[in-house]
Amino acid sequence: MHMSTSAQATLIPVQQQQHRYQPIDQYPYEGGEVIFPNTTFPHIYQMYGQGGGGYIDSQTRSQVTNNMEVENFQRSSGIASHKSTQDNIHLNWLKDNLEVAREGSVCRCSLYGNYLRHCQGQKLEPVNKPSLGKHIHSVFPDLKKRRLGTRGNSRYHYYGIRVKPNSLLSKLQEDQEYMLTGKQPIHQEQSVMDCMSDPSDGSQRPINTPEQLEASQSLQHLQQYMNISRDLPRFPTLDHLCSQPLPKKDVNELQTLYRKNCEAILDVVKNLQFHRIEKLWQSFWCSTVPSSDRATVNPNSNGAMEGMIPKDNLVALCKYEHVRMWMRSCDSILYEAMVEILIPNVLCKVNSNLIRDIRKFAKSVEGWTTTPMRDFPQEVVCSKVEVVRAFSQMLHRYTTLNHVAQQARFQLQNASTMNKLLDDLNKVDFTSIQKQASWVCQCDEGDVRNLEQNLKAALRQQSSGDQWATWLDVVVSQVLKPDQDNKKCVEDARQFLLKWSFYSSMVIRDVTLRTSPTSGTCHLIRMLYDEYMLYLVERWVAKDTKQMVIAVIGEFNKLSTGTDYTSE
Structure with missing residues (x-):
């Protein structure tokens, strides 16, 4: 076979130069690429890969290499583009369902579980937990991780964010709560009066639309x-x-x-x-x-x-x-x-949406x-501020007390936990505590011994939350006696709260130093009792002094801050 002198490339018979070349389907070209049969360039394989005496020149080799590089770039670009699209979908889901909240928290395990359900429903490929965590931190850079919950039941939480109230994730969580508790989920917070009332004339409109009907049902659910x-x-x-x-x-x-x-x-x-x-x-x-x-x-x-x-x-x-x-x-x-x-x-249990x-x-x-x-005159403004601040404090404290009560109720109903707590309290040396606290509190030893015995008896009998509340109410009525002097009445109430807090802190200290597994439960129950005891004492003072509770709280605020609003 004769070759033209104008050819730019040197042609080499493949069969005659077997010691220099291999069939093209096994030949490794520059860059480590290998051309396999029936790939992107089948014509090259047909020409040179059949072993039929074909020739390969340097120009063809360069063209094959360039085409392969283009194909590899397109393939890698497609993978990168697909990955970028998937990341954007995950980031958008986080932005649509979460928001920044200074005191908010979201359980990490629960969030990932809901994320997997979302991916399953949308037929998306989920990422693993560390990758989702990186996405969350990219959206919320100031996020922190904290371990929240009682000992033995604590979980890692993302602290500094919360679930958006009207998001799909919020509705999903309410649906899950409905499946567990049987309570009707709330999917809309709009008030029925906003749907039925006409702002221009104050008249009421009938409920005609599905949105108005849903708002009415939501309001009725919260009003219960x-x-x-x-x-x-x-x-x-x-x-x-x-x-x-x-x-x-x-x-x-x-x-x-x-x-x-x-x-x-x-x-x-x-x-x-x-x-x-x-x-x-x-x-x-x-x-x-x-x-x-x-x-x-x-x-x-x-x-x-x-x-x-x-x-x-x-x-x-x-x-x-x-x-x-x-x-x-x-x-x-x-x-x-x-x-x-x-x-x-x-x-009593209150809906979480209502509490919020x-x-x-x-x-x-x-x-x-x-x-x-x-x-208006500053005197009347300051007078109204004093009352409204006491009202705001009442709402904040009562919602906190309600939340603590619901958390402690699960522990109080757990027979195994209560038995372990009773065992730990039996190891506490109450006599030593009484001696240490006698100089500060100067309480009667008989009264302290009665409180200890009643506390252990209530634990032994597996008392319910309502029975515990009744016992605390009896303690207040036994310790605080009516007095005609309002100032002395308030002073007695303050001293009782101080002594109660001091003794309970001494007991908690002893339980904590023993590294007891029930110390977390003990702290939670102590928090509940302290908050509820303050609630009862305020009502007792209001009744004895013939005032309203909000007025008593206002007086306590002035005593604690030393502020006289009427003089501002």
Whole structure:
């Protein structure tokens, strides 16, 4: 076979140069690539891989190498593109279902389990736990890991995030809770009154749409945890508080309109429309109503809003000390009624969505109350701040107490845990504790011995949560005796709480030093008893001094901070 002299490449017979070349289906070219039969370049294999006397030149070899590099690049780019798409899907799922929350936490195992269910439902390939953790940290860089829970039941949590309330993950968790507890899940937090009421005229619209029906069912579900039958008690009469004459017409209008405004606030609380409280206070104090609210107010001939006291007259009335005292009494009645509506029993289970909404409300209520009063005397603003802060503290403490009660209830109902706790308490030297604490507390040894025996008897009898609450109530009634002197009554209550806390801390110290496996349970139960004991003592003081509980908490706040709000 003759070759043309114009050929640019040197052709070599494959069969004649077997010592230099191998069949093309086994030949390793530059870059470590091997061309196998029936691949991307079948024509080359057919020409040179059959062993039929074909020739291979350097130009063809270079072309084959370049084509292979292009193919490998396209293949690797496709894999990288697919991986990037998968990562974006995982990141979007995290962003859609989680949000930053300073005190929030999400169980790591539960989150990964829900992530696997999501991938299974969407036919996606899931990543492993470490990879998902890297994705979470890339979305939430300030995230921390903490081990939360009692000893033996603790789990690692992502601390600093929470599940978004309206996300698909939140609904999935509620569905799981429904399967475990039988409680109806809540998939929408919109209040039924928002769907049925017309902001322009306050009229009620019938429930026609599926959204309105679902909102109505959600509200009814949450209201089963509340006491919506609670009405607003009677307010004191302003005339009886005043030792000096006031404008008769303005006083009557103030009493009537203030009462109507408080009744409206109580109604929106029953329907969980907390955001409307700010607008109600704004309308009463004659402040500018935000443009987002479609309600329109027409001023009368005196420049005041229809059905409202002229603002100048209201400011003048608030300068009287008796009027401020009357408003303080009315506010105390209103806020205590709101607490009894939202949390009628601090030990009974309350829906987690309701607890979350109450805590948000407690953080916002002070601003909603005081913002519309910027032009009013500082004395009346400070007086209202004192009451609303006590109300906010009550909501925060009662929701905390309710949460602790639900966590401790599982331990109290566990017979094995209670038996181990009784064994650990039998090892505690209460006589030594009494001697150590006698100088500080100066308690009667008989009273301390009775408390010890009653505590161990309750553990031995596997008492329920309600029985424990009854026992604590009996302890308060036995230790604290009624007294005509209110100051002495409050001082006795404070001393009892200090002694109770000191003794319980000594017992906890002894259990902890023994490295007992029940120390976590012991800490949890002690936290419950301390919180509930404070709750009972406050009510006992209020009853003995003939005050409202919110007033007692306000007095405690002034004692602890040394602040006199009325003098600010």
